[in-house]
Every structure is written in C-alpha cells, then in structure tokens.
Amino acid sequence: MKAAVFHKPGDIRYDTVEDPRLEQDxxxxxxxxxxxxxxxxxxxxxxxxxxxxxxxxxHEFMGIVEEVGKGVTKLKKGDxxxxxxxxxxxxxxxxxxxxxxxxxxxxxxxxxxxxxxADQKGAALFGYxxxxxxxxxxxxxxxxxxxxxxxPRVVPDDMTDEQVLFLTDIFPTGWSAIDWAxxxxxxxxAIFGSGPVGLMAQKAAWINGASRVIAIDPLNYRLEKxxxxxxxxxLNPHEVDVVEAIRExxxxxxxxxxxxxxxxxxxxxxxxxxxALFNFEVGSMKVLDMAxxxxxxxxxxxxxxxxxxxxxxxxxxxxxxxxxxxxxxQAPVLNYIDHLIDxxxxxxxxxxxxxxxxxxxxxxxxxxxxxxxxxxxxxxxVLKPWEQQKPTDNTEPVKIEDAASR
Numbered sequence: 312m313k314a315a316v317f318h319k320p321g322d323i324r325y326d327t328v329e330d331p332r333l334e335q336d337x338x339x340x341x342x343x344x345x346x347x348x349x350x351x352x353x354x355x356x357x358x359x360x361x362x363x364x365x366x367x368x369x370h371e372f373m374g375i376v377e378e379v380g381k382g383v384t385k386l387k388k389g390d391x392x393x394x395x396x397x398x399x400x401x402x403x404x405x406x407x408x409x410x411x412x413x414x415x416x417x418x419x420x421x422x423x424x425x426x427x428x429a430d431q432k433g434a435a436l437f438g439y440x441x442x443x444x445x446x447x448x449x450x451x452x453x454x455x456x457x458x459x460x461x462x463p464r465v466v467p468d469d470m471t472d473e474q475v476l477f478l479t480d481i482f483p484t485g486w487s488a489i490d491w492a493x494x495x496x497x498x499x500x501a502i503f504g505s506g507p508v509g510l511m512a513q514k515a516a517w518i519n520g521a522s523r524v525i526a527i528d529p530l531n532y533r534l535e536k537x538x539x540x541x542x543x544x545x546l547n548p549h550e551v552d553v554v555e556a557i558r559e560x561x562x563x564x565x566x567x568x569x570x571x572x573x574x575x576x577x578x579x580x581x582x583x584x585x586x587a588l589f590n591f592e593v594g595s596m597k598v599l600d601m602a603x604x605x606x607x608x609x610x611x612x613x614x615x616x617x618x619x620x621x622x623x624x625x626x627x628x629x630x631x632x633x634x635x636x637x638x639x640x641q642a643p644v645l646n647y648i649d650h651l652i653d654x655x656x657x658x659x660x661x662x663x664x665x666x667x668x669x670x671x672x673x674x675x676x677x678x679x680x681x682x683x684x685x686x687x688x689x690x691x692x693v694l695k696p697w698e699q700q701k702p703t704d705n706t707e708p709v710k711i712e713d714a715a716s717r
Contacts, residue, residue: 313696314367314451315675316709320358323368325673326709331447331455336382339459341394345472346372346449346672348682348692349480350506350574354617355440356679359576359594362440364712370396370437371479372449373472385460392463394456395644396480398435398444401461405434412641417458418444428620433641447711450675452696464648467656473663473693477511478651482662484642485511485572486651488613489519491638492568496520499561501605503598504572505533505545507691508615510665512570513541518660525566527553529578532688540664548601557605565607573598574616596622603629614639665691672696 316326331340346369354360355368373393376386386392398418399411406414414434415422421442423431429442438448447454456463466475485508489500500516502509505528516524525544526537534545544560546553557566575594602612603626612635630637654660667690670678678692 312452313672314447315369315672315694316711317355317362317366317368321356323356323676323679325675327707328367328451328709328711331453333378333380334455335457336380337458337460338380339376339383339386339456339463340378341372341374341392341449341454341456342377343372343374343449343451343454343696344391345374345476346451346694346696347476347479348450348675348678348694350508351439351617352679353683354574354576354619356683357576360440360617360619361442364441365709366438366440366445367447367451367454367711368438369448369450370439371476371481372437372454373466373476373479374449374454377453380459383459386463386465390465391468392465393475393478393648394437394449395462395464395478395483395648396436396439397462397641397644398437398446398457399461399645400458406461409643409646411462411643411645420445436641450672450694450696452672462645464652466652470655471663473666474655475652475662476693477507477662477665478644478648478655480642480644481507482511482514482651482660483644483647484508484615485513486515486647487642488512488570488572488615488638489515489521489568490647491613492611494519494521494568497522498567499523499525500568500570501525501527501557501566501602502543502570502572503527503602504570504616505530505537505543506572507665509570509572510537510541510690511662512572512615513537513543514660514662516568517541518654521568523560525557525560530685533690536665536667536690540661554601554604561607565605565610567607567610569602569606569610569612571599571602571612571614571616575618575620594618594620596625600626603633603635606633606635609634609636611636611638615642666693668692670694671698 400416403415417435435444
C-alpha cells in the first residue's frame with residue numbers, strides 16, 4: 312500500500328510499504344478514506360519529538376472496516392468509523408476510571424508511572440513514535456486498529472468525512488481544554504494559538520457559555536480565520552502587548568481561562584533559541600509563560616500544546632501567588648466523543664470550516680511543507696488516500712519495523 316513515511320527529521324515521503332495485517336483477535340483493518348496532518352505531527356517532522364526509524368505517520372483518520380479479527384464483536388466489515396488518537400485497552404485501571412490516555416496496556420514497551428522524557432510514557436498513540444507505542448499511523452491507504460471494540464465510533468452515512476474527521480483529535484482536544492476549566496457561564500476565555508486546536512477550543516468555549524473569546528496568534532491569516540468561523544476577538548503579539556491588552560479587556564483582572572494551544576515550538580527569535588540551547592531545552596515555554604501572566608488570579612490555564620522537556624526558570628512563584636489552576640495532557644477523547652458526535656449531528660457545531668487544503672495522499676510532502684511553513688494561508692490539511700494518486704518513486708516497499716507488533 313501507499314503511506315506517508317517519516318524517515319528522519321525534515322523528511323516525510325509518500326512511499327510503498329507492506330500492507331497491515333490482523334495481529335490480535337481484537338484488531339480490525341481499516342481502509343482509510345480521510346486523514347489529516349496535525350500540529351503534533353510537525354514535532355516529529357522537526358525532530359523535537361524523537362523517532363529514529365521509519366514510521367507511518369498520522370493519528371487523525373477515519374475509514375471503512377475492511378477486515379475484522381475473530382474477537383471483535385462491535386464492528387463488522389463495511390462499518391464506517393472515526394478512530395480516537397489514544398489507543399485504549401478498555402479494561403485496565405485507568406481505562407475504567409475515564410483516563411484512557413494513561414492506559415496501562417497499549418504502550419507495553421514504554422509505559423510507566425514516571426513520565427520521563429525518554430521512557431515511561433502513557434498510552435500508545437497512533438503514528439506518534441516508538442516511545443508512544445510504535446503503532447503505524449493512519450496517513451496511509453490502510454491501518455491496523457487494535458482494541459477495536461473500545462475506541463472506534465460508527466458514524467452515520469449521511470455525514471461527510473469532513474464533518475466528523477476532527478472528532479478523532481482536535482475537537483475533543485479543544486473541548487478538553489474548556490471542559491477542564493469548568494465554565495459556569497459568562498467567562499472570558501483567551502486562547503493562545505489559532506491553529507486547528509486553538510480554533511476548536513474557540514468553538515468549545517462558546518458552546519460552554521463563554522461571554523467573550525479572544526484568539527492570540529502572530530499570523531494575521533489565522534486570526535482572520537478565527538474571526539470568520541468563530542467570531543473571536545483577535546490579538547497579534549507583533550502588534551500589541553497581549554497581556555496588557557487582555558487585562559484592558561477584562562477590567563484589569565485578566566482572562567478567567569487561558570488555553571495554551573501552541574506548545575513547545577512557538578515562533579521564536581534568536582535570543583529564545585540561544586536560551587534553549589544553553590539550558591538544554593527543547594523549544595520554548597514562552598507562550599505558556601504569557602498565559603500565566605494573562606490569566607486572572609484564581610483562574611485556570613489549560614495546556615493542550617505539547618511539551619517534551621524540562622525548562623529552567625519555571626515561574627512557580629507566579630502560579631502560587633495567583634492561585635492558578637493548571638490542567639494539561641493528552642485529551643481523554645473517549646470521555647467526550649459520543650456527546651461531540653451528537654453536537655455535530657444536531658448542527659450545534661461546524662468542524663469542517665477550518666479546512667483550507669484537501670490533497671491526495673501522494674502530495675503529503677507538499678502538505679507538510681505548507682502546514683509547517685505557514686504557506687498558502689494553510690490552517691488545516693486533509694489528505695485523501697484514494698483520490699488522484701500519483702505513482703510513487705519507490706518500487707520496493709519501505710521496511711517499517713512496527714514497534715507495536717508483539
């Protein structure tokens with residue numbers, strides 16, 4: 312089959328690889344009809360999240376069940392499903408306590424309680440490095456889905472892929488950021504980053520009763536998207552002092568809730584990069600520090616952007632003095648997905664209005680380039696594995712050492 316294969320930092324190609332096969336009785340093989348490039352994929356592309364061997368990318372995907380393991384009882388061939396990005400066994404302590412991103416069984420080689428930088432991670436994730444399970448991802452024509460009775464959700468035939476594709480990750484992730492803040496109604500929510508997750512958090516904030524939603528981003532085309540699809544107020548850090556602007560908009564207090572939807576790879580200048588190099592840090596926590604300043608006393612900061620290293624000068628004093636509540640981590644998609652499907656069905660939210668590019672999978676390298684470099688006003692790229700494919704240069708299959716194979 313054809314797939315988007317990571318080879319090394321900066322090098323993701325459209326390759327021929329071996330077809331996936333059923334390996335466990337609870338597996339299904341999915342024919343992928345739509346997949347997407349996520350901001351988290353860019354961390355692998357840049358080398359910020361390390362991967363040393365070729366790997367099939369992608370954790371946002373959906374498709375049609377092609378083969379069914381003999382132990383699967385809830386799915387059948389022909390079912391059309393969306394697949395949440397964390398891989399959950401469904402029966403361990405954490406899965407039974409609504410904490411599927413901490414599943415004890417899916418990441419059996421690198422799971423552990425410590426949460427170290429290079430080992431003892433949480434649940435496995437599709438297409439997200441050997442440290443997170445080594446499972447091949449869904450930027451491919453086919454993908455193996457383990458524990459198939461637990462996470463995949465059948466979607467109605469009268470809904471397009473584009474309407475439901477983002478239930479795999481970015482909408483539940485944006486929803487988590489707002490749900491964790493426990494809005495009562497009337498709050499001001501400031502969301503740092505107006506990429507796909509930030510845009511979804513903006514939608515979630517309105518649905519959950521925010522009185523004002525503020526989008527912060529250094530790129531005006533992304534702020535225009537936030538205005539157009541979410542009716543958000545916008546701030547560009549190149550044009551205003553964002554912290555002071557937020558305080559002016561909130562009677563001097565600061566936002567009730569701040570969301571970091573950027574993570575460790577924000578826009579950085581040479582001084583930021585030099586500091587990171589000197590301190591042996593990966594990227595920067597400059598956006599997070601700005602959120603700590605912009606949130607009001609006793610407010611909440613939700614961190615949905617990825618952070619993968621330690622950081623010197625962490626402003627613990629500010630968190631303590633202001634009494635800030637922090638919530639963070641991988642989104643517990645299974646806690647929300649059924650409710651969120653209903654919101655889409657009932658037309659209470661539109662998800663596909665953030666898509667700016669739809670490409671055949673064969674143009675995946677171009678898709679990553681424009682998304683990474685913020686070219687062509689790119690906000691979200693959807694890939695179609697079975698449409699208008701170009702022949703690959705590779706005649707011999709690329710060997711994928713699937714670290715998740717038992």
